[in-house]
Amino acid sequence: MRTLVIGDVHGCLRELDLLLEKVGFRQGSDRLIFVGDLINKGPNSLGVLQRVFELKAEVVIGNHELAMLNSKAAGYPRELVNWVKTWPSYIEEKDFMIIHGGLIPGVHPKDSDPIIFTRLRTWNPELNAPGKKDDPAWFEFYTGKKLVVFGHWAAKGLVVRDNAIGIDTGCVYGRKLTCLTLPSRELTQVNALEIYEVPLA
16 A cells, blocks of 8 residues: 655645646555645645545644634634644654654654644754754754654755655745655655745745
């Protein structure tokens, strides 16, 4: 069985459909997982949520979904909001872990605050705390052998390391939407059809 892991969609429904077609997704035989941030910024957040719900996919919660829940989820059907509330903050299997942001060095996500690790990008080892923009990436400090697949960092783009793969490739900013196939580690991408949002400098 293939496990297909898809990066931050951010409301880009057309690109999601194209990517699922390109990778040959087979509902019922493929396992489909999203790294979170299905919503916001792009043109069709509701459509993306509905599609992923219909596909019976798994999703780890991202910072944009946490913000949605904290803002009373205005504009979203109750059925979808209740479903989002069930999303885990990480998915862990024998050979891989899926998270949205990053891992705190030396701390398992079950022992840390989802608000931190859904947003984590960099780490300051001197302060032993989340870093600033120019500090080293969190995965520079990750020494585990288990593969960690993450999103949340469009500015960094595709990251491929032995033990960490980042698949937020900035579709909403006019770049690409990415699928990682496990266990083969094959990468499949589609180009964004438009620039939906200009990234902050």
